[in-house]
Structures are given as structure tokens and as C-alpha cells.
Amino acid sequence: MKRWLLPEGGQFYKANLHLHTTVSDGQMTPEEIKEAYRARGYSILAFTDHEIFVPHNDLTDENFLALNAHEIAIDEITVQGDRYQRTYHLNFYAKSRETTLSPVFSESRIVCPSSMALVTDEMRETDARAVYSVPSVNDLIRIGNEGGFFVCYNHPVWSLQNYPDYIGLEGLWGIEVYNHGCVLEDLPDTTVPFDDLLRAGKDVFPVCSDDAHAPVDCFGGWTMIRAASLDYDDVIRALLAGDFYSTTGPEITELSLDDGVLTVRCSEAREVRVVTDWRSYRVAKAAAPKREGDGFVARFQISRIGDKYRAETEPDWKNSYFRVEVADECGKRAYTRPFRVSALPELL
Ligand SMILES: [Zn+2]
Ligand SMILES: [Zn+2]
Numbered sequence: 493m494k495r496w497l498l499p500e501g502g503q504f505y506k507a508n509l510h511l512h513t514t515v516s517d518g519q520m521t522p523e524e525i526k527e528a529y530r531a532r533g534y535s536i537l538a539f540t541d542h543e544i545f546v547p548h549n550d551l552t553d554e555n556f557l558a559l560n561a562h563e564i565a566i567d568e569i570t571v572q573g574d575r576y577q578r579t580y581h582l583n584f585y586a587k588s589r590e591t592t593l594s595p596v597f598s599e600s601r602i603v604c605p606s607s608m609a610l611v612t613d614e615m616r617e618t619d620a621r622a623v624y625s626v627p628s629v630n631d632l633i634r635i636g637n638e639g640g641f642f643v644c645y646n647h648p649v650w651s652l653q654n655y656p657d658y659i660g661l662e663g664l665w666g667i668e669v670y671n672h673g674c675v676l677e678d679l680p681d682t683t684v685p686f687d688d689l690l691r692a693g694k695d696v697f698p699v700c701s702d703d704a705h706a707p708v709d710c711f712g713g714w715t716m717i718r719a720a721s722l723d724y725d726d727v728i729r730a731l732l733a734g735d736f737y738s739t740t741g742p743e744i745t746e747l748s749l750d751d752g753v754l755t756v757r758c759s760e761a762r763e764v765r766v767v768t769d770w771r772s773y774r775v776a777k778a779a780a781p782k783r784e785g786d787g788f789v790a791r792f793q794i795s796r797i798g799d800k801y802r803a804e805t806e807p808d809w810k811n812s813y814f815r816v817e818v819a820d821e822c823g824k825r826a827y828t829r830p831f832r833v834s835a836l837p838e839l840l
Contacts, residue, residue, distance in 0.1 A: 497831060
């Protein structure tokens with residue numbers, strides 16, 4: 493019986509889940525950035541201005557959806573100045589378009605004059621300050637989750653963060669594996685923190701984004717969301733379920749599992765990899781997809797993951813995961829969500 497790991501129904505909507513406008517330190521107005529992305533085939537933008545939550549439902553129309561969000565920064569206090577300063581940057585996305593206030597707002601964090609002018613007395617009733625520590629940041633994530641938001645951990649490399657900074661984070665929905673603005677600053681993210689969190693048993697989804705502040709840093713990394721419609725609720729449902737992949741170029745049109753065989757249908761690519769937490773499998777299974785019909789296909793005997801773990805009497809093998817990466821000739825990559833072996837009975 494075929495199991496669709498990306499839903500068979502619905503359609504793909506192209507989204508950038510991280511950007512800044514003149515509401516904070518971006519150069520384009522919300523209207524201008526919508527027009528720029530619409531012209532490039534995007535249907536969804538998440539407005540993630542720094543520190544202030546300003547819904548943009550007025551921009552939504554039948555061909556475009558504005559997701560309401562904001563990015564917050566928790567900076568380390570350091571005597572060496574900000575050149576060495578570590579920081580947590582987190583995007584909080586509202587699950588409902590009706591949400592008008594963020595529970596993790598703190599006026600003390602605002603640095604952009606344009607944002608300061610938008611602070612209201614109602615916002616000031618919240619003062620969610622935090623210090624640079626895992627427990628304090630976890631408190632913010634918990635408050636956000638309980639208050640109707642979900643949270644993405646942004647650009648760990650740009651933030652100068654290491655294993656101890658992120659491995660204890662709880663309640664994350666996603667992590668950036670590609671941030672176009674950081675790439676343009678020569679600080680590209682890696683998948684290491686992503687796999688570290690997965691190996692620690694924390695299920696997070698990979699996000700490629702632009703973090704656009706100006707026309708020059710648009711259109712580098714995006715998310716293809718497989719949703720029933722462009723309705724706010726349907727798109728949020730798809731994001732929370734992991735019904736999407738993130739990419740800097742390659743397309744994935746099918747991801748399915750049938751009798752232990754994983755099928756990846758994609759655009760022309762140099763390599764498809766199945767990444768797991770098991771060293772040898774990770775090395776052995778990269779394959780070049782072959783032309784089939786109007787696309788390219790790679791197939792993997794994924795059932796061997798379970799077999800190998802059983803054979804090695806590894807106690808945690810049921811918690812093993814796999815995820816897929818597609819790389820093209822230019823080094824552009826697509827990333828699927830991870831799948832736990834324990835959630836796929838046919839692999840047990
Ligand atoms: Zn940031
Ligand atoms: Zn940002």
C-alpha cells in the first residue's frame with residue numbers, strides 16, 4: 493500500500509517565510525515586497541518584522557496569502573561588543589489570522605525607529621523580556637506556543653551559536669537550514685544543528701528562507717507548501733503537519749513509500765540523498781535520479797533502516813529518522829522534513 497509522505501492531494505504554493513519591511517529595518521513597504529514576490533511566482537509571504545507583530549491581512553487576496561509573524565532577538569551581553577555577540581533569533585508565526593497581539597512582545601527589544609512608532613498601549617501590556625540562556629528562551633517559546641504561535645529557530649551560524657546554545661531548546665517547529673541574507677554575508681547555515689536536534693529526538697522541520705531586507709536579498713531560499721487551498725487555516729495546517737519541502741532550487745514532486753521502497757520524484761538533479769542518524773547508510777545511499785516520464789526518479793530500499801538497527805540491537809532504533817536532500821549540478825538543494833521510523837509501521 494502506497495503511503496504519500498508529501499500529500500497526494502492539494503497543490504504546492506511557493507512561500508518565503510522570513511522577510512523584513514519598512515515596519516522594521518527592511519527597505520520595501522509590505523505592499524512593495526508583496527508585488528516583488530508575486531511577480532516571481534510566490535503565493536505566500538510571512539511578514540517577520542523585528543520585534544513587532546503587525547498583521548497584514550489586508551494584503552491577502554485570492555492569489556496571495558499574508559502570514560502574520562514577527563522575529564525576536566535575545567542577545568548575549570558581552571564585554572567584547574557585538575562582533576562576538578551570540579544571539580537567538582526566533583520567528584513566531586500566528587496560527588490564526590484573527591490573532592492581533594503577540595504574547596512575546598517586549599518594547600525593550602525594539603531598536604528600529606519605524607517600529608517604535610507602531611507600539612500601542614495594548615502591546616505594552618505584554619513585557620516578555622528574556623536573557624541569553626536556554627531556560628529563558630524556552631520560556632518564550634512555551635509562551636508563544638501556548639499563545640497560538642509556532643516558532644522557527646533562525647540562522648544559527650550567523651548567530652555564532654554552537655551545540656550548547658541550541659540542543660536544549662524545546663518546542664521548536666522549525667530550523668533554518670538556508671538563509672539567503674546570511675549566505676550573501678558569507679555565513680551560510682548548515683544542516684548540522686538540524687540533524688543534532690533530530691538525533692536528540694526533537695522533531696523540527698527544515699526551512700529555507702530569504703530573510704529579505706532589500707531587493708538584493710530576495711528569491712534565494714523558499715518553501716513549497718502542499719496545502720488544500722491558499723486559505724490561512726489550510727496553509728497553517730500544512731505547515732504544522734510538515735506538508736512541505738524547502739529548497740534553493742530543485743523541485744520535489746513526489747515523496748512516497750511503498751513496500752519499503754522510498755520514491756523521490758524531482759527535477760533534474762545530480763544526487764538524491766537519504767540522510768539518517770546512522771553513519772554507513774548516510775554514505776552509501778546517494779544516487780543520481782533517472783529520467784522517468786516527464787521527471788526524474790530515485791528509489792531507495794528504506795526498509796533496511798529498520799533491519800540494520802535490529803541487527804545491531806540498537807535500543808533506540810525505532811526513534812531513528814530519515815530525510816531526503818536533492819542537489820542539482822549548481823549545488824542548489826532541496827530538503828524534506830524528517831520522518832521517524834516509529835511513525836511508519838511498515839518499516840518496523
Ligand atoms: Zn535574524
Ligand atoms: Zn530576519
